Every structure is written in C-alpha cells, then in structure tokens.
Amino acid sequence: MSAAASQPGVIAGHSLEDWNSAYAVVDRYLEALRVRNRLLRGQLVSQILDRAIQRAEVESQHSTVALACEELDRLVTEWFAAVLDEPLDPGNTLLSSRGRLALLLADMPGKWQDQFLRPAPWPEEFVRAMRESFFRAGPDFQFSQMNPRPIDLGPITSLTNLGNIPYFRMLIAWLGFGLLLVIIFRMTH
C-alpha cells in the first residue's frame, strides 16, 4: 500500500481495523467471483485498497468499506467495459451482470484468473471468449395466434339431444339386453 500512515495505527484518517474490514469485504467479493489463487487475490485487493486509501485522504467522511467497495465496483465495471468493448455508460446498469456472466462462461475461475482486472492487452483467446460469451434462454420468437375454439357442450347444456350421442344404439342394445334379463327374471320368480 502506497499511502503512508499519518500517525501510528491510522491510514488516511481511518484505523487499521477499519481497513482490515475493507480488506475482508473486497477479499470476500473476489472469493465469490472464484478468484481462488491467494496471491492473485491479494494483489487485486491491494490494488483496490490503494485506490480507496487515495480517496480516503480527501473523502474522510466515507467509511473504508464503502470506499473500497466503490473502488472495487468502479474497477470491475471499467474493466468489463474495456474487455467487452462496451461503452462505460452510467445508465448501463446491467453491464456488470453481463460481465460477470461472461467471466463465468469464459471460465475465468478455471482458465483466466490471472487476467481478471489486469489492464490490456489480454490474450486474444480470452477476449474472444469473453465477448462471445452470452446465452439465450430461448430461440428466436416466432409468435403465433392460438385462439380457444368454443366447445359445443351439447346436451349437457341443453339436455335435449341425447339421441345424437355416438354409440347411442350400442347403449340402447345393452339396455335392451338388460331389460330382457329383468323380464326373464321377473317371469321366472
């Protein structure tokens, strides 16, 4: 860390304990991004905290954690914009999620940990992997109309036209057979 402490136990107007908290939060975020190599992670945290300390010297009203996180966010977003070749537009709130998705799809945690947050130039393969990394939840839409066709519920609503029921004759035949059995039964008892 480049900034010198103005007094013992204090860096840029904040206690060492406060900077330790800031370190932990940044470290946790990088860990969440699966930057698992401790050396690389340590270097990145130092880089981010250096920027935070510089700001703390002039913005003493902000907490160390807030400063460090803002610097982390700024650095990551700037880096995403550069790698993905997208404009760094403050209104582009989804650039960060696009970048994180690209990191995952390009397998940064597995293959490119050392490139994360490094300044250009980056390996061609890494840049291509990042820029081509996006997924689609579905193929192109090809909208069609589907309209429910009314079902004529027939006798259930009118209860008038039972004779049109298919197999009606079969049912009548069975009923006739049943009736025959009843008649025989009655005659023999």
Place this chain on the structure above:
Amino acid sequence: MNPETPLSPPTAVFSFSPAAESTAPRAGTARVFVFYSFAVLITSIGAVLFADLLWRVGWSPARIVLLVLFTILLFLSSIGCVHGIYGFVLRRFGDRHNITASPAYRNRSIAGTSTALVFPVYDEDPHRVCESLRSVYEAIAETGELERFDFFILSDSRQLATWIEEEECWFALTRQLNAFGRIFYRRRAENIGRKSGNIRDFLKAWGRRYRYFIVFDADSVMSGTTVLDLVRLMETHPTVGLIQTAPRIVNAHSAFARLQQFANRLYGPIFNAALGYWMQDGGNYWGHNAIIRTEPFMQLCDLPELPGRKPFGGQILSHDFVEAALLRKENWEVWFAGDLAGSYEENPPGIIENAQRDRRWSQGNLQHFMVLFARGLRGVSRMHLSLGILGYLSGPLWLLFLITSTYLIWFRKDTGLSTVVVGAFTPYLHLNAAHHALLVFLFCMVTLLLPKFLSVLDLACDRERRRAFGGVIRTTCSALVETIFSTLHAPIQMLFHTRFVAATLLGLEVRWNTQQRAASGTSWGEAWRQHWRHTFIGFGWGAFIWWIDPTVFWWFLPICLGLMLSIPLSVFTSSDRLGCALRRAGLLLTPEETVPAPQLVQMRARLEGKQRRFAGGDDALLAAIRDPYLNAIHVSLLREEKLSPQKLNGQAETLTRQLLDKGPAGLSAAERLQLASDPEAMAWLHREYWLRGAAVAG
C-alpha cells in the same frame, strides 16, 4: 420479434384432410362394441346371480339399490377382466392393427424435422428435472440426430427457492453439455392456465419452429431410440396427431412405489395390449411421454373455459383427455404405442403422496362430465372420458354398496325378521343360500383377479421376461404380496376418493398441508393426521358388524382391516428400508431393477447425494443478490424474458429499501417473488449489497 401470425386461414382449417390421407392400419370401431359387450356379458351373468340371491332372501328397495350398485361396480371390474383376457390372447397371437406393427417406420428418415422436447415443471426438484433432461439429451446425442431436437424447461414454479435453483441447475447443465442454444429455460411470471397454459404459451412463442413436440413430466425419461421412433412414426403417418407411449414405472425405492412399479411392469403389458386393441386410432393422451403434431394441436387444442362455476366450470383441469378428444374429433388419429420400450416415469413414494395426486386428478376427471356430451366428439373419446369419471366415482359407489349391505344386515337384526329362503332362478345349481352367496363372491373375485393370474401366466410363457422378473416362483410370490397390499389399500383409497369426489361436488377445497416427510418416509405424525378417520371408521365399522352378526364380520374383515391398519400401512410402505428388504428377498423385482437400462443407472448415480440448495425463499433471494454469478445468470434470464417481463416500477424502491433495512425475512413471499422478477432491481441490489459490506442481514 415477428408479428403474431395466424396459423392458417380460418376457413381452410388444414392443408389436407387427415381422414382422406390416413396411412395407419385401422380396424373398425366394431372392436369397441365387441370388447365392451364382452364386459357387459360378464357383468350380466354376475348381476343375475346376485339378483337371484337377493330374490331368495326377499326383495326390498334397499336390495334394489344394492343390486344397481353391484352391477355398476361389477361392470367396472369386468372391464378390467376383459382387458386381461384380451391382452393375454393378443400377446400370444399379436395384433396387426397397431401403429408399430410394421417395422418399416424404423427406416424412415427424420431429416428436415424439428422437434421440441418440453419439460413443463411446477415447483419440482430442479436437480431431478435437469438430470432427466440430461439423460434424454445424451441418449439422443448417441443416436447422432441431436441437431433435430431442442429442449425446453418450461417453468411455472411459484417458490422462489425452486425458481433460483432451477436457473442455477439449468445453467450448470447447459454449460456442462455445451448446449447453449439447444437447451432453453423459460419461466412464466404468471402461471395462467396451469400446465396447459404453460404449453400454450410455449407454442405461441415457438410452436411454429417445430413440427412436433414431445411432452415430458418432471420425473419422466425417454430413451433416444424411443424418441426417434416416435418422430419416425409421425413422419410415416402424416394423419397421426398424437402418439402416447406407455411409461414404465422406474426408480422406486419405497415399498409402496415398488409395489406400484411391480404391478405396472407385470400387469401393464397385457393391459396395454388390450388398450391398444380397442382404442386403435381413437387413443388417449395422458399428459406426458407423448409426441404431438404441433400445427393441429395449436389449432384445435387451445381449450376454452367451461361455462358455470367451479368445480365443473372454469378452466379444464385435466386437459389431456380433452385435447386428445378434440384432435380425434377433427379426424386426427391418436395412437397408443404401448409396446415402445424406453419410456419411463416415477411413482409417488407413499399412500399419502399417491392420494395427493389422486386429489388433483379426481377433480379434473369429474369435470370431464361437462365435456362428455359435447357435440362432434367421437364415441371412443367419450369412452375415455367416461372411464376416467367412473374411475373416481367407483370409490363412493363402493362405499355406498358397503353401507347399504351393512344397513340390510342391521335391519334384519333390528327387526328380528328371519330370512326365508325361497327357490332360486338357478335351481339346477342345487345351491343353498350360503353357497349361492359364495358363488357370487367367487365370481367377483375371478373378475378381479383373473387379469393378475393371466399376467403371471403370460410371464411364464416368456423366457426373457421370466428371467428379468427373477423367475416364476418369485413373481408369483410378489404378485401375492401385491394382491394382499392392494386389498388392504383399496378401502383406504375408497375413502380418499369419496372425500375428493364429495368435496368436488360440493365445490369445497380439500385442505392438504405440505407433507412433513421424514428421510425414512411418511412420519407417524403425518400418517395419523391423514388416516385417523380411516382408522376410526375401520374399528367402528368392524365392531358394529361384529355386534350385528359375527359370521358376517369375516366378510367385511379385508375392508375393515385395511382401514384399521391404515396408519402403520402408510408408514411402513413409504419406507425405503422395507422396499430394500423386499428387494433383497427377491420380491417385487422388475426388469428395470434386474437389468437396468444404462441411461437410468447413470441418471440415478448423478442424482445421488444431490440436495436442494436453498432452505426457503429468504435463502434463495439472498443468494441471488449476493452471489455474483448467480445474480448474473438470474438477471440475464430476466432480461431474456420477453413473454411477460416483470417491472416493479413504483414499487421497486419500497421493496428494495425494505429488503436492505430488514433483510429478506422482512418481505412477504409474494414481495420476494416480485422483487426477484425485476432485472434492474436485482442488478442494483447486488451492487448495493456489496457496497454496503455486510449491511444486508443474512
């Protein structure tokens, strides 16, 4: 985005007439007449014997009611019996009038076809769904025809934990298989129209891209060969609108599931053969493991709401039967390919879960009464609808029969009237009243048990199947175990069905809290909550009959015993331990257990040890905010959601503020779901979470 286009001009419904172009082998509808007339004949013999018995002991209005109920119930068991007889004969001699009868379809090219495999899910275990999909994907990849298929997880999940985990599982799976652009995930913000609405929304967005689609259930799997066979069959027979396969029950562990699995695999083949025989091109659709021709389905099967109030009016719940009927109405053939192997599903693990499923199905099937007499439906479709309705009405009808019988016995004791036995219609049988009653009983038992006996006989005639089931002796013992269990289970199911039917008819909702399922199966507490009424009825009824006439008690014992033992039966049969013990004893073995398909083995192995990641909505929301990658996946999927994008607009600030102040627990489930549906809010929350360090409570 393309503008919405109608499928075809309203006047010209189809580009060709399915009826004129039919190529599938068909037999006449005379089969239905002969088949069911056989059942009527068996019923009439039993009914006459029973009427004669009642005559001997004296007519009364209650006895007429008893005879009517007996006749209806015997007709239903006769239908099963005829299925057994026909199926046994058909499996010996074959049936040329079957869509799979000619193997020529196997040489049919599927070049130029496009098929979507859709997995509609509703709060299912995402790991299970994704492993099913992976299994089918890999099976199709092995055939070398993968490029003709796309896969869709169509989520209707309402629980935030399930939704987030689905996204995570889908992403992991698609990444592992390098299948972006082949396996898709879509979640609906509103689950309008339930499963049929889910499919309809898929078809409206993407249906035109696919000539066919195959519907899967959350727990269903199909082999690559079967999937290809289905497409080839559809290509061979352009007039076929739908082909339903017969899913084999697999992956059962608990005793209950293994009993059902065994019954499905032993008795299934002869029933399927008989079903295929009489259904022919007028088959049915069971909602999954079926291939559907997209265009006619889109034109004909967008179901309207039924007039009137619930439970009969409103949305058609069991849509599948009606969809098949509507296709058939417009001359599209609906076939049952019962002999296509490689179609699998799973069974509920216990009696309670099984009843939960029945509860949903009972209302849907009873609602079919509204459609039963719809104009233009084919007779065979009405037959399917009727059988579905009767399947659930048989429970209350049986209960009425038993109550009427009990009343008659009590009436005799109460009045002190002696039974005067007169001459019978069947004097040549030389039977006294007791023997006559025994004859009626045996007749009923034969109609019930003959299909089981014929299934074992069918197995004995087939060396390969015999070996796959562990031999004839083991199979016979297993069939005995299954018969004893189903005898005890039947009265429990009767009371469950009666409750469901009564609730449906009265327009009431059957309350059913989420089950507290222990690792070892149904807990005693849960079993008590669901079965205490059954137990009391069993003991009360048994004691009452004993008090009236101890000799009659023994006739009622199987029914009372099932009810008395309902709690332990539910607990023990839901246990995996008992299921394993039965397996170790060589009982209830099925071919998929003795010679498991590698596809299923791999799927089971991959599912080993996989557990749900999130305990609840709080956990899931926090993870989707905190985890940089999960947040990115979630936000990206929300941005892809063009069908029903969710924007919180004015509410966003309130909800996010509430979340940041109080943590996820400070929001209601609906609010959490709302918040998680807004991509901008979720992206902002991720940034804010980390900017605040550990500001958000865990």
